[in-house]
Amino acid sequence: MSWVEGAAGSSYDTHNLPYGVFTHGDAPARIGVRIGEFVLDLDGAEAAGLILAGGALRAPSLNEFMALGHAQWSAVRKRIVELLTDPAHRAVVTPLLHPLAEVTLRMPFEVGDYVDFYSSEQHASNVGQIFRPGEPPLLPNWKHLPIGYHGRAGTVVASGTPIVRPCGQRSTPDGPVYGPSVRLDIEAEVGFVVGLPSALGDRVSVEDFSEYVFGVVLLNDWSARDLQAWEYRPLGPFLGKSFATSISPWVVPLDALAHAWVPAPVQDPPVLDYLRDEPHLGLDLRLAVDWNGSRVSEPPFAGMYWTPAQQLAHLTVNGASVRSGDLYASGTVSGVRRDQVGSFLELTWGGGEPVTLADGTVRTFLEDGDTVTITATAAGADGRTVSLGEVTGTVVPARR
The missing domain is CATH 3.90.850.10 (Fumarylacetoacetase-like, C-terminal domain)
Incomplete structure (x- = not known):
């Protein structure tokens, strides 16, 4: 279970972790993952070296990340779970969490066909x-x-x-x-x-x-x-x-x-x-x-x-x-x-x-x-x- 306040036991605990794209304030659109009533900024997490995805999580839509394939999807998911469940990461991850009420959700990916x-x-x-x-x-x-x-x-x-x-x-x-x-x-x-x-x-x-x-x-x-x-x-x-x-x-x-x-x-x-x-x-x-x-x-x-x-x-x-x-x-x-x-x-x-x-x-x-x-x-x-x-x-x- 996650250390994020309110996430443990919810339908958005670490067993879920859906991906989306959001904006916060005047910042450009970025990829995030939902945990409880928060969004974890994956753009910021990759920029800080907390997650490695070849820069794909710094894109404004999920397409580049999705193209990496199942092995990379699983590796990133495993790392996100680690960041959100191990209290040792709490200090560096907390600044990357944004309350859902403060963000605007966007189209999560560019639709091809x-x-x-x-x-x-x-x-x-x-x-x-x-x-x-x-x-x-x-x-x-x-x-x-x-x-x-x-x-x-x-x-x-x-x-x-x-x-x-x-x-x-x-x-x-x-x-x-x-x-x-x-x-x-x-x-x-x-x-x-x-x-x-x-x-x-x-x-x-x-x-x-x-x-x-x-x-x-x-x-x-x-x-x-x-x-x-x-x-x-x-x-x-x-x-x-x-x-x-x-x-x-x-x-x-x-x-x-x-x-x-x-x-x-x-x-x-x-x-x-x-x-x-x-x-x-x-x-x-x-x-x-x-x-x-x-x-x-x-x-x-x-x-x-x-x-x-x-x-x-x-x-x-x-x-x-x-x-x-x-x-x-x-x-x-x-x-x-x-x-x-x-x-x-x-x-x-x-x-x-x-x-x-x-x-x-x-x-x-x-x-x-x-x-x-x-x-x-x-x-x-x-x-x-x-x-x-x-x-x-x-x-x-x-x-x-």
């Missing part, structure tokens, strides 16, 4: 019933490969960034019209951040997942359902998705989630060889979705049909390379119950079953001024809890 998957069988079935009534909810390919699409990396934003209501075309009984989306939605997801790059033409196997993926963020893939429904056939999501994707400010390293792996759902029919992961494991992450302060859903990530390792293997099986800072998302996390779904499309069943929030307001889709916050936790060693922090956003009016 962004890919979003569609890996919850419950979510895919629900959306299929809502968007394609009278047709099979799952398309024939769904259980043979992880379905995904390339998103827009330039609109991945930090938690807290206002979400401008998007405009676009939507279908009406009188034909298509242009204007602000009237069915603005969320998607509660988990994002995986690539650290180690791969070469063009190579593929990453399921066994090499932990060598390439640095860590995990929470992700909200904001979605304009009316724009999406009109545009998605035949090529899939486009403007209904590309306007904003929010991520949490803390990247939780995979090493912090070592005790959260559990057996994933049985895959039937059996998958092709390149997707076969043994053991077949998923992460037991427990998400929660709050709408204007009302808890409306608790999606269970352990039930995702396609695993993170399978997603990365499929993403690269054609020889597509990955770069440090590439981000791929799980797809909406939904369970079997209505209070476990990861979108308001499902929560209100296409807008036909409104929900009443704690303040008495009634909602189907998001209204201007609404705030959505997604949080998550995982199991750590010795019964401890690992917090993944939160990703939040508030909807602001469209700009015509």
